[in-house]
Amino acid sequence: MKKGFYVIGLAIFVLILTSALQTPDKIAYVEGEVLVKFRPSASAQAVSSAASSVEATDVSQILNTDFRKIKFAKTRQVESAVQTLQSLPEVEYAEPNYIYYALNTPNDPSFGELWGLENTGQSGGLAGADISAVQAWDVTTGSDQVVVGIVDTGIDYQHEDLAANIYKNPGEDAWANPNDPTSGNGIDDDGNGKVDDWMGWNFIDETNIAKDDNMHGTHVAGTVGAVGSNGKGVVGINWKVKLVPLKFLDYEGSGTTEDAIEAIIYAADLGAKVLNNSWGGGAYSQALLDAIKYANEKGVLFVVAAGNDGTNNDVTPTYPANYNVENVVSVAASDRADQRALWGSGGDGGDDCGFNCSSAMAATPGSNYGPKTVHLAAPGKEIYSSVPGGYRTLSGTSMATPHVVGAVALLLARNPSLTAVQLKQVLMNSVDVLPAFEKTVISGGRLNVAAALASF
Template identity: 45%
Template sequence: MNFPAILLLRRADPNTPLAAHLAAGLLALLLLLAPPARGQVSLDPGAPAAFQPDRILVKPAAGADLSGLHASLGTTVLREFPGIGGLQVVQVPAGAGVPALIAAYQLSALVQYAEPDFIVHALDTTPNDFRYWDGSLWGLHNTGIYGGTPGADIRAPQGWDVQNSAANIIVAVTDTGAWLSHEDLAANLWTNPGESGKDALGLDKSTNGIDDDHDGYIDDVHGINAILGTGLPLDDYGHGSHVSGTIGGVGNNSVGITGVAWRVQLMECKFIDAQGNGSISNAITCLDYARQKGAKIVNASWGGYNFNSSALYDAINSLRSAGILFVAACGNDNNDNDARPLYPASFNLDNIIAVAATNRTDAKAWFSNYGAHTVHLGAPGEDIFSCWNGSDSAYQYDNGTSMAAPHVAGACALIWAHNPGATYQQVRNSILSSTDPLPTLASHTVTGGRLDLYKALMVSIPSGTTTGTPSPAPSPVPSPVPVPVPL
């Protein structure tokens, strides 16, 4: 029996031009910013998946009460998601095996589905910000340095003349958390209104040690840590800080970098740990939190092959029902996602935007996955400079579709701020109908092009529209039923 692996879509690029490597290394040495190099994450599309040995995901049939079934199997419910059809995270009893327990649940008419809790791994107007002017942020404005092609970028300066702030838009970053005091992130972090201000005793809600808004998390001021069940999403891996910086690093503050959106509300939802591992159940916890707290966009720079989790599909569909966009990295294995899907990017839901990576010369990055029918567009994802963990002024280059997706998420935020009455379908269409055609993406993506912020902002969206009820989502392709094995 094989279960698939899920990996955060990030990896180093050994084919980066030597000049770029030398420049990046010199800048890091001078600024003492870069942490020690880490091993690359390798993703084998055919590899079996790991899963949590101590819990599974179970969704009751409509109106079913599973309490008796849980009692008969010796299981307990750890977490429940009313907004996702009552989906439950169920504790596996000591001595029991995951495949056998799943089979027992699937035999009951009370259960819609039961599946493993798969493990995920980390994939990893003009501003005055220093790193914008020295050419490091080529994805925003490519001047041709380090072997790049002038104009091979998302046309951010032209777009910023139209809209550079999305201060009222919440973007949930489901990742490894963030360095919360970083000079280019702190001012753009979302602040939970239920955990800020004074409580009845005059104490600061953000530090009073009380779950003031009764959401299950104490002092969740800027987001949550779903791994520990706390309100402190500290980044101990670096990936989440990097993604956050690309979406919404503070613009025009004279230091560091700028994100696609100079101002935005970054909701940090940590479910990936210091080793780059996470679980579907914790990812769903983050998605459900983002939905309840008013996020308009979710960035998902993670994914994997050989699984089709109904629970994860249901969670993203619940975002869709709430009018929330889901921007997903498409993978880093030069894989055709049409032939071998990578999820969640390949789920057939119209609130998903699947993103490939491009490089400084406007070509598809050598590592980037593609798919003429399943990957929507490209965005800069090679040699991307952004925030890092380790200090309040840490920055680093990184590569991957993990870096491409946040360019699109940031663009979606600006479009929504520019068109506050737009639906998620209209924002998505603005992105997909306005790409710059690229030869290397012509037969590799749905649009055949790379993100163009300026053209996307110029797409006309009728005023006065409101988010309506979307049409029913298509049913997911069911995952293979696990075969019980000896315990």
């Protein structure tokens, strides 16, 4: 991110990953910051004047866009600054720096089985309640030509089960060690404003060290693309793929809208065709929506976790899952028995908790749903995958999302010409329609990657 002289800055929204339950008692937005989008016709003088109107202390531009981030004294009310900026003719919109929170349900480490890929009824599950990955692998096991963006906490790019599938930027020169992002030549070889972005980017610190210091991003990455048939750990839906670490969430799982926007735009410009977004759960942001629309224009599918509060997204929107853009796919979580996943101690029965559920059921934390806003379900409860230095079982719609992203990557390996809209249609039309999801997600079912591959 380049600092401008007095160019109004975008308010940062703090976004946090979607594998844990949302914490309701956190603050709503970052004090002393606002996100602003100027009209293309706005002059530098108008931008400077707008910044002065709220007594800006620091202003920065996000990439090469009309988005700006403005900082001001924390004693000034954010709402007042937004109103002042919004009233200016050169401003298209201004927003607070909304805060979002992690939605993951933490578990203790346990022996995990990859039931989401092949469910034989193990551990009390229902045989066949899986995405039919084994049948899909008869068609393709993936391709190292498919680039997948993991917008998250980073990835342990030295993990034994992931290292071979980490994206290496062909436009940068890693002259010393191609497996170490610190070994670059100190030159922005590809001219994209990111020096030595050899293995993704850290949008928090603006460095090329996008290593996971949380575990969430590495877990997600393993489901999409842990190396197959290497005699180690687990296998991803794609045995071969290229995973781009796009770190905008920190060690606590929090990040800003500014950094999320940069990550999305960067990935779209890089050539990623699908983005995994296992985060969210907060307020509407026009700035974030614009970034998703930018990705749509670039042909990028934006797959996002529906949330883990057990609520109906049709009634209580959560973002970015609720953005109505043609490239957005919102994912609910299913359990071993092909029910909507519940995280509470009494939720293992997996009641679908649709419109007629009791208040007790509704109070049980579980996967969000929405017959008009959530597109399909995928395995998301008790999912075993890679974490930094090892493996672990986690639950949440964060874990369901990479199952869908992995399926998309397999589809692209089979047919690289598929557009984002076509990919979405294939996913929706090939689900296993199930009673638990007929009235709770748009497609009425749970992901079936083998059926998706067989549809063309």
